[in-house]
Amino acid sequence: MNRLVIVGAIVVMGTAAAVAQNLPWNNPGGAQGPAAAGSAPPGPAPTRDIGGIWDAGGAGIGARGMQTAPLTAWGETVGKTHHSGDGARMVPADQINDPLSVLADPGGFPRQLLFELRPFEVVQMPNKVLMLYMFEKRWRVIWTDGRQLPTNPDPRWYGYSVGHWEDDYTFVVNSNGTDERTWLDNAGNPHSDQLKVEERYHRVDRNTMELTVILDDPKAYTRPWTPRDKLKLALVPSSTDLMEMIPSASESAAVRSIYAAEAAAGKK
Amino acid sequence: MKTFCAWLLVFAVAAVVGAQDWNRAGLPDSAINAPKTKAAPAPKRDITGIWDAGGAGIAGPGHESAPWTDWAKQKAASYKPGNGPRAVYEADINDPLSTVCDPSGFPRLVMYETRPFQVVQTPNQVLILYMFEKRWRVIWTDGRALPNNPDPRWYGYSVGRWEDDSTFVVNTIGTDERTWLDNSGNPHSSELKVEERYHRVNHDLLELTVTLDDPKAYTRPWTPRNKMPLTLAPANFDMMEMICSPTEVMDFRKNISDRSNTVR
Amino acid sequence: MSRIGPFAAGIVVGEAARIIFFVVIVSAPVAAHHGTASFDTSKDLTLKGTVTDWIWANPHCFLKFDAMDETGTVRNWAVEVSNPTDMTKRGWARGSFKVGDVVTVNLQPVKNGAPIGRLRSVVLPDGSTLSAMGPAPAAAPPPQ
Numbered sequence: 001m002n003r004l005v006i007v008g009a010i011v012v013m014g015t016a017a018a019v020a021q022n023l024p025w026n027n028p029g030g031a032q033g034p035a036a037a038g039s040a041p042p043g044p045a046p047t048r049d050i051g052g053i054w055d056a057g058g059a060g061i062g063a064r065g066m067q068t069a070p071l072t073a074w075g076e077t078v079g080k081t082h083h084s085g086d087g088a089r090m091v092p093a094d095q096i097n098d099p100l101s102v103l104a105d106p107g108g109f110p111r112q113l114l115f116e117l118r119p120f121e122v123v124q125m126p127n128k129v130l131m132l133y134m135f136e137k138r139w140r141v142i143w144t145d146g147r148q149l150p151t152n153p154d155p156r157w158y159g160y161s162v163g164h165w166e167d168d169y170t171f172v173v174n175s176n177g178t179d180e181r182t183w184l185d186n187a188g189n190p191h192s193d194q195l196k197v198e199e200r201y202h203r204v205d206r207n208t209m210e211l212t213v214i215l216d217d218p219k220a221y222t223r224p225w226t227p228r229d230k231l232k233l234a235l236v237p238s239s240t241d242l243m244e245m246i247p248s249a250s251e252s253a254a255v256r257s258i259y260a261a262e263a264a265a266g267k268k
Numbered sequence: 269m270k271t272f273c274a275w276l277l278v279f280a281v282a283a284v285v286g287a288q289d290w291n292r293a294g295l296p297d298s299a300i301n302a303p304k305t306k307a308a309p310a311p312k313r314d315i316t317g318i319w320d321a322g323g324a325g326i327a328g329p330g331h332e333s334a335p336w337t338d339w340a341k342q343k344a345a346s347y348k349p350g351n352g353p354r355a356v357y358e359a360d361i362n363d364p365l366s367t368v369c370d371p372s373g374f375p376r377l378v379m380y381e382t383r384p385f386q387v388v389q390t391p392n393q394v395l396i397l398y399m400f401e402k403r404w405r406v407i408w409t410d411g412r413a414l415p416n417n418p419d420p421r422w423y424g425y426s427v428g429r430w431e432d433d434s435t436f437v438v439n440t441i442g443t444d445e446r447t448w449l450d451n452s453g454n455p456h457s458s459e460l461k462v463e464e465r466y467h468r469v470n471h472d473l474l475e476l477t478v479t480l481d482d483p484k485a486y487t488r489p490w491t492p493r494n495k496m497p498l499t500l501a502p503a504n505f506d507m508m509e510m511i512c513s514p515t516e517v518m519d520f521r522k523n524i525s526d527r528s529n530t531v532r
Numbered sequence: 533m534s535r536i537g538p539f540a541a542g543i544v545v546g547e548a549a550r551i552i553f554f555v556v557i558v559s560a561p562v563a564a565h566h567g568t569a570s571f572d573t574s575k576d577l578t579l580k581g582t583v584t585d586w587i588w589a590n591p592h593c594f595l596k597f598d599a600m601d602e603t604g605t606v607r608n609w610a611v612e613v614s615n616p617t618d619m620t621k622r623g624w625a626r627g628s629f630k631v632g633d634v635v636t637v638n639l640q641p642v643k644n645g646a647p648i649g650r651l652r653s654v655v656l657p658d659g660s661t662l663s664a665m666g667p668a669p670a671a672a673p674p675p676q
Contacts, residue, residue: 025415025425103514104369123388123395127503130388132395132404137423139397139404145504147289154626156509158402160290181515238392239410244421249368249514250446293620328565350566358570366565366591383617399617451565510617516589523587523610524594528570528642 026243029119029134030057030234039237043206047168050129050201053121053240054209054233060117063087065187066227075220078190087187094256094263098183102256104247106157107136108182109175110197113213114227115186119242122201129163129171134242142173153177155193166200173199184215185227192219202230209233291508292501294384295320300499308471312433315394315466318386318505319474319498325382330452331492340485343445344455352452359529363448367521369512372401373447374423374440375462378478379492380451384507387466394428394436399507407438418442420458431465438464449480450492457484467495474498565591571640571650577601580636584608586629590615593624595651597635611639611651613664624662633657 065087071079083091084098099105100115107115118134127145142163153160159178166172175197184191195217202210213228215221294300300322330352336344347354350361364370372380383399392410407428418425420442428438440462449456460482467475478493480486581599592612600606613619616626629635634657639649653663 026419099515105513105515106511121395123390125388130395130397132397132406137404138402141506143504143506147504150290154291157511157513158509238390239408239412241406241408241425244423246371246422248370248422249517250364250370252514253368291620293617329567352567355567355569358566361566363565508617508620510590510615512590516587517591519587520589520592520594520612523596524592524612524648525566525570527610527646528648529644 025241027119027236027240028243029236030055039235040206045169045203045205048165048171049124050122050171050203050209051124053119053236053238053242055119055236056117056211056231056233059231062115062117063186065185065189066114067225068184068189068227069221069223069225071190072218072220072222074192075190078220079188082183082188082190084183084186084188087185089188092263094259096259098186098188099181100183100247101186102252104249104252106138106182107247109140109158109178110191110195110213110215111182111184112136112138112140112158113199113211114184116245117231118245119236119240121242129173135245137244137246149174149176155179157182159197169203171201171203173197173201175199190220191215191217194219207235209235289504290506292384292505293508294322295499295501297322302499304470304473304499307473310434310468310470313430313436314389315387315436315468315474316389318384318501318503318507320384320501321382321476321496321498324496325498327380327382328451330450330454331379333449333454333492334486334488334490336455337483337485337487339457340455343457343485344453347448347453347455349448349451349453352450354453357529358525359527361525363451363453364446365448365512366451367517367525369514369517371403371422371447374405374426374443375460375478375480376447376449377401377403377405377423378464378476379449381510382496383510384501384505386507394438400510402509402511414439414441420444422447424462434468436466436468438462438466440464455485456480456482459484472500474500568640568650570642570644572643573640575641576638576652577641577649578636578638579609580634581606581609583629583631583633583635585631586626588616588626593619595629595635595637595654597637599637601647607647609637609639609647609649611637611649613651619664622663624664628656628662 063086082089083095085096085101096102100107112133116135120134121132123130129142129144131140140158140161142161144163147162149160149162153176155177157179159175161173161175163171163173178193178195180193183189195215198214200212204210210230211228211233212226212230214224214226216224300320328351348356348360348362350363350366361367365372377398381400385399386397388395394407394409396405405423405426407426409428412427414425414427418441422444424440424443426438426440428436431437443458443460445458448454460480463479465477469475475495475497476493477491477495479489479491481489579599579601581597583597585596587594592614593616594610594612596608596610598606598608636655638652640652641649651664653661655661
């Protein structure tokens with residue numbers, strides 16, 4: 001009996017070592033279904049800690065776009081020029097003019113949170129919080145050193161962000177200076193460069209976080225609105241190597257020509 | 269009066285600091301070129317921080333390579349670079365990065381437009397966040413093996429380890445053959461193996477050496493970056509955004525490069 | 533082939549594509565993504581005109597302006613400089629020009645006679661000069 005136990009232990013240890021040496025690459029995340037149950041043993045939320053790799057599962061994708069507040073006249077005018085692949089402004093594939101999906105222009109911020117929110121890694125440092133996104137493989141810095149957001153900022157695709165702890169479990173981020181050329185979401189909802197974004201990351205317990213996103217853009221919308229309301233994020237193992245997911249202009253062009261060919265064939 | 273003057277000074281400093289807070293393009297040349305001989309000693313097993321190679325990182329004309337194999341000659345026969353020994357006229361360039369905005373990929377990210385980047389160390393990773401393209405890379409330090417026969421990625425697959433207390437060595441495979449190695453149109457195959465050596469010389473100075481081993485494309489390994497010096501930037505350095513957008517590139521081509529076709 | 537330093541620019545000359553390299557002493561290389569093949573680097577053209585557009589983008593920023601030139605007509609010129617990152621180091625910004633600004637531009641035109649070129653320096657309405665080539669200013673103003 002003892003020998004069996006020892007052999008069994010050796011086999012288990014050997015397997016564990018083998019697994020450790022050959023940890024999987026290219027994890028696609030849980031987009032095909034509900035967010036995976038968190039990876040750590042259950043436990044309370046650590047204080048002032050949102051570090052780790054987080055996955056919203058299928059709920060992160062946002063293919064249909066978001067329900068918005070009413071658009072202003074300016075917002076309506078701009079929105080009408082957006083011919084989207086899904087949602088309220090949906091058009092046939094060969095007529096889509098979404099700069100992200102058709103041209104591989106940067107998705108920008110806050111679209112990064114509202115569309116194709118795939119797994120992302122959060123790293124906390126003394127003066128900043130970094131967010132590393134699987135989608136587009138872009139990073140974002142949220143400064144926590146007390147600096148102010150710039151007044152009259154030069155627009156950036158991914159804006160400017162500062163953050164602070166509202167309490168021991170809620171990290172609040174404020175952003176401005178986003179580029180008007182980006183769409184808010186996959187339904188072609190517009191935004192202006194006056195947009196202010198608030199994100200609230202609430203660490204619920206060791207394995208769970210909730211993300212709330214509030215948009216305040218008086219030029220485009222008649223009131224603030226909340227496209228993500230306590231979106232559930234599950235902690236995934238820290239050894240997770242995320243698949244690469246990068247739109248490329250040449251691949252987008254190849255897809256475009258397929259749609260155009262299909263449309264032309266359809267018209268014959 | 270003293271208090272008033274003190275507050276005035278605080279506001280004045282804050283105003284100056286505030287103006288510097290966002291969108292830094294790089295360290296001034298004086299910082300890049302200053303000798304670092306009096307810096308504090310290198311911390312052990314620590315290459316964290318924001319590092320800037322200055323002008324040397326850009327490498328517009330590309331790198332002198334080892335001799336090409338026949339495979340490489342065939343692969344690069346259609347490459348029309350904008351700079352280096354095979355440069356063409358501007359209207360004819362077909363560099364997927366600069367004329368289309370396809371991802372620059374790896375190792376081009378460390379061979380061309382190597383702008384400031386931030387190195388972060390976690391218990392099982394070294395992460396590098398690049399100003400150019402605003403892309404990030406993960407280098408796994410948990411002992412995992414590189415994958416066998418990997419599906420190519422624009423930025424490859426990387427593992428890393430400490431060779432000694434001041435030298436971090438990274439090995440990368442599985443890069444995408446569509447990317448150019450550099451701005452002079454040197455090609456590579458998907459069998460390319462890249463070794464980076466990050467040597468922390470002292471507190472303020474890091475040296476990067478890149479060795480390429482691609483027997484399908486080159487007759488021997490070669491070292492395009494040899495102890496390229498990088499200067500430590502302050503921790504509050506907010507990197508300017510530097511992202512290629514296809515629509516902006518198309519606009520540039522329409523306005524300038526496509527119209528500058530030259531009399532031959 | 534001799535080793536090329538980071539600040540070299542190349543010119544392709546003639547059908548045989550013989551390469552002549554010269555080292556340009558610049559602090560931050562200009563127009564790194566391509567060399568000077570299309571430009572007539574021996575020509576030094578100065579034009580006064582009115583800004584019609586200023587594009588602040590990768591891989592090149594470019595300025596468009598209407599100017600009377602040697603053709604005797606007013607043409608819309610498009611002149612490139614380097615990318616926003618390099619130009620920021622030289623004190624340029626997205627807001628450096630407004631449509632309607634009267635500017636004096638010194639440039640290298642392209643060889644085929646089209647109203648296109650590479651900007652060397654420009655005098656702004658307030659009389660100050662922004663340069664795109666040569667050594668960067670010792671202390672560029674902080675970004676906005």
